[in-house]
Amino acid sequence: MKLLFVADPLESFKTYKDTTYAMMREAARRGHTLMACRPEDIRWQRGERVTAFVRDITLTDDPQDWFVAAQQAPDERPQVLAEVDAVLMRKDPPFDSEYFYATHLLGQAEREGARVFNRPAALRDHPEKLAILEFPQFIAPTLVTRDAADIRRFHAEHGDIILKPLDGMGGMGIFRVGADGLNLGAIIETLNREGAQTVMVQKYLPAIVHGDKRVLVIGGEPVPYSLARIPQGGEVRGNLAAGGKGVAQPLSERDLEIARALGPVLAARGLLLVGLDIIGDCLTEINVTSPTCFQEIAQQTGCDVAARYLDALERALAG
Structure with missing residues (x-):
């Protein structure tokens, strides 16, 4: 398959923890062809189909120089999105105006036949903090x-x-x-x-001292382990970006209850990958733009989350 990753600049990746890199690595292992671009590389013009200026990439075994690109800026090659097997929207937040506009371009690409994951309309319809309002029975x-x-x-x-x-x-x-x-x-x-x-x-929620749990849901099914992001040094925030410590652990019964209730609903809307944030027994966020924690969970438990994701992607494309 030909896979196009729409992401932040590849040079900015921290490959030891980056989830998009884990997806790419598993896709390459399966023999899929990899391309990458940034949202700003996507364009549409009347009389043409949505096109991105992409780099064809090959992964290496070097954690520093982790990829080789056949093209470099400003000489990326044009690629019609409808002519690849899957477009994976993996641009990190914030969900700003430019992200919003990118989802509309990707939506046009869908109308032209492209397969986009997560679906652009679903990205717009599920702002990560406000999406919980649909499920009041699970929130604080x-x-x-x-x-x-x-x-x-x-x-x-x-x-x-x-x-x-x-x-x-x-x-x-x-x-x-x-x-x-x-x-x-x-x-x-x-x-x-x-x-x-x-x-x-x-x-x-006092349970934050035990971690802000990231529960991954792939194709409507929960990954059996969460990553509890535990606040450190008097912090109230467990986010890894704020210095939290990530500890993988099996899902609790409440985690499973929430994930099983939301998973099929969100998957039916075109959200192949979702990251639920749960503190104690309460859902606090629904992450849909660029959910992470694949590598931390895999490294600590042996559960190959990237393989689960590629399995689900391949099923979705075959269906």
């Missing part, structure tokens, strides 16, 4: 608002709360405010920008 007390008074009321009700922007990633912009309300006003002003920006507020 949560408020989404621009209103400062509403946030203060929620704090008065729950005492210990977490505030976060809707467009953050890697733990960026997350604040905890305890019962004393210290700095609540300043934090609200920082996040809601005097009512111009919507904020998510959730009751603080």
Whole structure:
């Protein structure tokens, strides 16, 4: 198969932990042909089909110079997206305007016959923090608002709360405010920008000390191990990007309950790969843009998550 990865610059990959690299490595092992481009390399013009300027890549065994590209900028070759077997959208967040526009170009490519994973419309319809609102039975007390008074009321009700922007990633912009309300006003002003920006507020979950669990769901089926991202050094955030320690562990019964309830629903919408974030018994986020943690789980448990993903991709393409 010919696989096109739409991703961040290959030179920026940290191959010892990068999930897209793990996908590429498993695909190459199976004999598939690899291409790569960035979202900004995709174009459409009337009278033509959606095209990307791509590099044909071959993987090496060198962790530093991990790939060889047949083309270099600005001489990448044009590739019609509908003429490859699968387009894998793996651009990391944030989900900004340019990401949004890229999903529309990929949607046009779908109309022309391309197979895109995850589906562009599903990426747009599942913002990673707000997607949990569809499943209130699994989430903690949560408020989404621009209103400062509403946030203060929620704090008065729950005492210990977490505030976060809707467009953050890697733990960026997350604040905890305890019962004393210290700095609540300043934090609200920082996040809601005097009512111009919507904020998510959730009751603080003490179970975070045991980790913010990343539960991967592939083709509607949960991977049997999660990666618990455990906060370190007094941090409230477990995100690996914020210094959290990743510990792989078997899914709990509650993890399985949540994953089995959401998995088939999300898969039916074209989300081949989903990363559920669970703290204790509560779902906190649904990650769809570029879910990670393949390598950490594989290294600690021997569960080959990349192979599971390629199996699911091949089934989807054969179906």
